[in-house]
Amino acid sequence: NAGVTQTPKFQVLKTGQSMTLQCAQDMNHNSMYWYRQDPGMGLRLIYYSASEGTTDKGEVPNGYNVSRLNKREFSLRLESAAPSQTSVYFCASSLGLNTGELFFGEGSRLTVL
């Protein structure tokens, strides 16, 4: 049982480049989330998807876009990467927005030069 799978695990970008982080879960969860974690800080919510077909902004959405491709997959796109987006990104899922615990992926470490 894979749980939550994120790709890529590591990525280096130049300022202005674009990229998409992929996330897939195999637990038939309705809700999915993207967080970022910077050194010495807790997890901050970027975007979330309560259910298939819906997405909403979290605490720090600027510079990002998301797509809930289907029930399994939730992608995070950086259209024009900036050094301030250097971070570790975590995808998570839960049965519902207020149901069950969060399951996290292993993280994607992004460096923007």
Next chain:
Amino acid sequence: DAKTTQPTSMDCAEGRAANLPCNHSTISGNEYVYWYRQIHSQGPQYIIHGLKNNETNEMASLIITEDRKSSTLILPHATLRDTAVYYCILEGSGGYQKVTFGTGTKLQVIP
């Protein structure tokens, strides 16, 4: 959702019980206390949760005070692999999108 307060760091001797406190003095009646941990730079992992009764599972025990304003996560026999950052969060009917993950408690298990 209400926020939580945890000590920045704690040490525990290997084999001893690790007791990690969390204050949540403004907790609402429908909010659950959840504990997660993050080992090194891996994704956080769920440990346990409770509403008002004490809970125990194969990983840990959760003790919630009668007034629900604080709780303690207990790792009964800490091992080196329990070295991690432990997060205490509150989740109620508002949903995870309103949950705040603070900086947690860095637990160092010492040989």
